[in-house]
Amino acid sequence: MATEAILTEVAPKLKSSLKTKLRAEGIDMVFTRDSNKIQVLQQIDLEVGEGEFVCLLGPSGCGKSTLLNVLAGFISPTAGQVRIDNEPVCGPDPRRIFVFQERGVFPWLTVEGNISFGLFRLLPEERNQRIARYVKLVGLQGFEKAYPQELSGGMKQRLEVARALAVNPDMLFLDEPFGALDSITRLVMRRELLRIWEAERKTIIFVTHDIDEAVQLADRVVVMSARPARIQGIVDIDIAHPRDISSSRYLKLRDGIFKQIGMAHKV
Amino acid sequence: MNSLRQPGKWEKYFWPVLAAGTFLALWYLSVKWSGTKIFPSPPEVGRAAVELVRKGLLFRYVLDSLRRVAVGYGGAAVLGIPIGLLLGWYPEWAFVVNPVIQMLRPISPIAWIPVAIVLFGVGDLAAIYLIFLAAFFPIVVAAINGVRNVPSMYRRAGRNFGLSPMQLITRVVFLAALPQIILGLRIALGVAWLVVVAAEMIAVDSGLGYLVIDSRNSGKRYDLVVAAMFLIGLTGLVLDAGFRRIETFRSVRWGFRNAS
């Protein structure tokens, strides 16, 4: 089997049918601790189309979370610029909501309280409609009055997604959201996320260190190197959902990424 | 937390100096403007401190206070830590003793003063007894909590390696509970320092607390009063800072989230 060129070149080309949602150019990120300079991100160029599901994949500590924070506007890059809808990003914004791991939900609010957190500009009636809609969407019916400490890890994660979606953002940034969950719950959550994505068609950028997760979820997988992080390659996952994880196409794509990261097949 | 820009290194010195300077300036000005004859201004306090040094009283009084703290606090630690360890190890005992602890705890050491004076007369021993009382409870409670928070897997690992209960307590539990105990010791030291001043105000005739009361009583020397207060604050601060240093030692640093 010829090792086809699985990876496109590093120049990130979008499918011409898609409008550009986010463009990052020349992103550098250097942290100074005491007197040491640590370069975390190096010359990152990235383009994400509207409605795309893009995964940032790389080993732990490589800087992908930092990149996500830069894209979402929580950190300013040392060099380079991020533009969303052609506007430069200079801070966090409700149009692009960041989903942390389960620790992000507010422990002092009930499920309802959390979901309605960003809805303060709406009239009560519309607010309640939205709450009901997203409670149902993430499957937390019956738990509206529960507090996060009464929920399981997976439920807390779903709550955070519901809270994010309720304000109807254009983009979602998810930072290893399923990292704290057991592997079975993770499979369930991936399916849930895809279902929600297909229903709402937001642009999603998803950070993970799990190769399978990336290939299962994403339209494109951005493979990042270890620190200082560069984009090693971008892989198009051209399989339609629902993806058969034992199909040959899936396995070929996955193995290609394995090889790219330099991992052997045998343990 | 709020401003996005990280403060520069120079700011670590600039702001406190600015604040302290402002404070001193305000103090000086309010003394001048109110025309008070009694309340001292910063320079007067400074001169009073120098006077104490010249008379050789400064160090003597500081050492007196420290000495009493050392004995009372030391006794509280030597007694309190083992008792706390045992009570934490045998929850049944803790359950029995707890109500008594809870009832004795809110009784101010100051309220014990008359009893202390009766038992020990006016003098060092009464002060030391009060300090002991004040430090004892926080230390015991901290030790109990420290033991309770030791994950059971440590105990099981110890037993797995064939340790006897006494060895378990000294070689595993004590070390695992040490961060919590040190925290309790630091708090207890703070309390002891507060109490020694109180005790000295009433029951003895040397030390910083005595200096505060005496300066007022014999001549309304409020400059000495304030100088003594500053010394109290400074010494207490040095004691506390020393303790925080201990918290940075590597063998216990793991137990403190930010050794701050």
Added chain:
Amino acid sequence: MAETVQAIKLRRRIKPLAFIVVLLVIWHVAANHQSFHILPGPLAVAGGIAELAEHGLLLKYVVASLFRVIWGYVMAAVLAIPIGLAIGWYKRSEMALNPLIQIFRPISPLAWIPISILWFGVGDMAAIFLIFLASLLPLIVTAMNAVNGIPQVHINAGRNFGLNQRQLVYRVLFPAIAPQLIIGLRITLGIAWLVVVAAEMIAVNSGLGFLIVDARNAGNRYDLVVAGMVLIGVIGLMLDIGMRSLEKIESLRWGYSED
């Protein structure tokens, strides 16, 4: 079988009581055997309390002490909490003020007695001022630490959802610090209660602290002295339990891990 379980539960409940009784007995015996016959035994103390109640002084003194504590404590809280929150929120103000706070903290409130008498004369105000002072710094420090302890995630989420500064403070900061703040309030109330006793010993003519000093000075009534101590302990305990019940409120319980 069920009976045995009942018996075991009963035995467990009794043990702490038994321990207390044992201590009381030891106290009683020691008091009766002392050579100087000054310190009272438990019975004498109980008698002292009854005597106070009879003369209507029990309630009067307790209320006087509580009154001073509440005033000084509440005034301190009203001032200290906003100040502490602001200091914790603005990094530079913390850098500026923290050294000053650290210097003032170890100064026992009692060391302020001469100054408070100078400024307020002997009386209620001086006592209340002392309690105010004793409560002020611990509450500022508590508020400061509570703000510093807020996980950055929550602040980020708040900003992400487009909250402005004021909304961030009301909808994220306040709820996030509430549990820790309440613990600090409880501990500081305990400190205030300790100080009121000292303040009263010196500066006023009513209250439990005064009782202790007066009973001794005016006739060596040590039964009343110890009665006063017992009352102080009991009320202090009740204040503590009262504050702990605040921690049981549903929307705060998330902030307290198992006891």
